[in-house]
Amino acid sequence: MNLEELVKRAKAGNQEALVQLVLAKKEELYKLAYVYLGNNEDVLDAMEDMIVLVFENIRRLKDDSSFYSWSKTILVNCCHSTLRKQKKVIAMEKVPEGSYLDVFAEKEEQIALRKHWAKLSEKQREVLKLRFYLDLDYESIAQILNIPLGTVKSRIHSGLKVLQRSIGGEWVEQI
């Protein structure tokens, strides 16, 4: 069954078709969420949220062929809201001795492992991760994040500049 047909069925309320659609690109979606959340449990939660939102809103999708980029945007939004919730609610067992700020630092380390990342803004980090961890091209990033292409470019550019200054190494014009 091709993409359009599955999307049509999903629009008609067929849950199986929707599950098939998501499973067909499960790697891509899983990794995308992992870039944001950095652990298996949160990723699975975010993907659950995503599939529910997709199911409830799929009829609003006008162009069936853009199903995946649309779903990815939803998934990224789910990841953002998970991160927001984590900032507000810290499960007790996760609070280490000392300041709660350490918790976030630790989370950050899990993904970045580098203090340099801390110098980037949230938005720059997001774009850089999508570009370099997932090898997404500018256009895909713009689609997923629902922002103009120029914004993606400038965020990547400025993010790299910050990193370069932080590392102090040779600026490599590789992109």
Added chain:
Amino acid sequence: MNKFEDIFEEGRAEIEGLSVPDDLETRLRSALANRRVPRRPLQQWKLRTAVALIAFSLIAYNYDALAYYGKQFLGYDQIMNGTLKQLNELGKGQLISKSYTFKNGFILTLDGVMLDSNQLLLFSTLKDPAGKIDQGDMMPRMIIKGLAGEYMESNSTGQISANKTEIKSVTSFAPPKFFEKNLTLTVSMMDKGTMDTGNISFTLNRNTAMGYTLKKNINQTFNIDETKLHIDSILASPTKTVINGSVMNILELAEAKLSEEERFVHISQDSFDLRLYANDKELVKQGAGMSTSLQGITFNEDYDALPPDLQKLEIKLVSLSADHQVNQSFTLEPGSNNPSLSLLGQTIEIKKVYSSDGDTCITLSSEDGVVLTKVYLLIDGTRVSLNNTQDDHYDKIAEGKSGKIIHTRTLHFPGTGQNFMLDIQRMTYVKTYNETINIPVS
């Protein structure tokens, strides 16, 4: 490999090494389980149009009913008489809906007013959210303040709701002067020994005022025996009909005083039975008032509103209770064998003459309304004054269709003796006249 590439390489390696866990499929399915396709939300404009259409059709269809109830005071059915109910149904009132909340939580809402030439009616609701309205000061005092001073409430009718959360009242005030527009209702309520006073100001809409339906100077007099009863004027408005009159004008009052003839010692509102007939139908009496001032003894009698198709209007003096000269003496025997006394057409039965505790007691009975206003007892030739009257009781006696009330009492005169003579000099009694004054209707 420089540091710069390092940063991404590590992350990229981690991501690339990831494998999707097997339970993803189960989790996705369980997340979707029990989810139903949401109903397609109507587009906003469609929804709005539909709501507008429904509202329009409902309002258009029921416009009369809405207009009908829109101007009415609701919930006052029980305390309005027939006339007020009709006027309310016609939307003759002015809606106000302003409140004052007392410190104890009671809320007084002025729902509206109704104004005509005879009175200003206030429709108000006193609410106690706690449902203990009957345990507070149920009738807040009301005064209306205007340019020309204060208007006091003249009467009020109210009813407590079954769940004791509110009292609805209709309060009557004298109509404010024609130039009054902005009025302030001052309400005060007693709570735990202190007076809580608040103001509700409102603007009288003279356009909703109903004015009067008939206003006439009558200047006619019922000339009966020694008494003159003047009917001065009539003012009929949609809410009620008021007849103004006087028993004695100031000249007559002075004349009476000079001639030492105090005919109206006992005159009161109950002294005369004045009825108003419209189209030969008696109108219900709503109240009356009487005052003595420089104008003499004046009175007003309030009746229900006049019917719309008025053709004939009559004021009828059915009876009048007045004081009359008697100057008659009757010999009485001790015991219960005395004959009835007959004087000025009235019958007084002497039930018993006896002595008790050094007093001479005379038990007598008469029709209610007959009062011996100047009476002495001659005991062995000595005149003694009445000491007091005791043991009053009233018996209803059926007499054909109507009945009468017999008043029995015992008169106590100081001293005892053998020969008694009752000297009755004056007596008040109710005399039936059935005289009519015709008021021309044009």
